Amino acid sequence: MAAFLPRAAASAQAGERARLLRAVAEGRAASRKEMSDLFGIRSSTVSELVGDLVAAGLLAETPVRSGGRGRPAQLLVANPNRLAAVVFRIASQSVQAAIVNLAGQAVAAERADVPVGCDNQQMAETFQELAGRLQGLVPRHADLAGLSFSLSGVVDAASQRWLFSSRWPRLRSLDIGEAVRATNLPVAVARNLDVELRARLARSEDRAGGTLLLHWGYGIGASFAIDGIPINGGEGRFGEIGHCRVSAAAAAPCRCGRTGCLETLASLWALQPVLAERWPMLDIDETALARQVGAIDLLSLPAMDRAVDQVVVALANLCRILFPRRVVISGPFVANPQVWAEFHRRFQAEGLLTAVASPDLQADQRSSELELEGAAAPLLTAAMARLLSR
Known part of the structure; x- marks a missing residue:
């Protein structure tokens, strides 16, 4: 989850929420008291910020009984399925699509083999079919942040056009945004090796x-x-x-x-x-x-x-x-x-x-794993920033 936290916050309070969420996601704190001790923040402030994160669905609190008397301690756990993105990637002569959560995990996946003679219309229909299948598999209570396309060949990411791929020579300047417009979801388009490299460097x-x-x-x-x-x-x-x-x-x-x-x-x-x-x-x-x-x-x-x-x-x-x-x-x-x-x-x-x-x-x-993480990052990071700012 920490990989998708925004680097800059819209407000000081959003920044504090992100800091506490990162501590839980990285295993550095698992309770309100541990957060207060770790960051030197008053317990009342921690309670307010944690309450915001719980209300947003990014954190969950579960009671843990120690065997003694008194009120059970509350264990804080990050919720990786609060947000998800559908990532489309190219693998040999197929299109693979996966739902990626905040832990970078593929919680569901579909694929379609695409013949060499595929043209723009056939590829658009493939994207539409895979998107439709996966939208029904999104984890319960998760918000879908959008569709991300990690593409081979020559890509114009700014205009969301797939210009050319030697795997499908008849494909020319496919407008990705137009192809999946019916989903009414945000769309991100990038070249596969760029998103893989970005994810590799984020871990380095x-x-x-x-x-x-x-x-x-x-x-x-x-x-x-x-x-x-x-x-x-x-x-x-x-x-x-x-x-x-x-x-x-x-x-x-x-x-x-x-x-x-x-x-x-x-x-x-x-x-x-x-x-x-x-x-x-x-x-x-x-x-x-x-x-x-x-x-x-x-x-x-x-x-x-x-x-x-x-x-x-x-x-x-x-x-x-x-x-x-x-x-x-x-x-x-x-x-x-x-x-x-x-x-x-x-x-x-x-x-x-x-x-x-x-x-x-x-x-x-590790290219497949990193490609999924790198492709999902722009959509999940933007959606996370919006949740933290509420």
């Missing part, structure tokens, strides 16, 4: 300098932040590294309509036929695949070995432009220890420039 103690996130999976893309702030803003165009042309000789057709893109040599959608020929049981879903590849000799496939080389060179070139302090690689391929060790070795051998140290390289598989 060291955000100084540049942080580059490279996702190597069904598609290939990047996001970059300076001192904890993603540079993409509302444009949603930075980081489409998967559609950089890597070789005129490697002129395989890409789903973006061009030829020779990095994704044609190294993405999961391009490698999947080769992987399936050797290991038919492998899943196309990134999360499932990450669990499957741990003990598989992926590098025995020449195509996979070439893919590692191509992604290493692409990352090194990006680092020569941005010079990040740290790089996080996410996606199913780096869940394979052999691939990750070889990727790390080749990246260090590639180097950047003379006398320039290579960035710290990390592999992480």
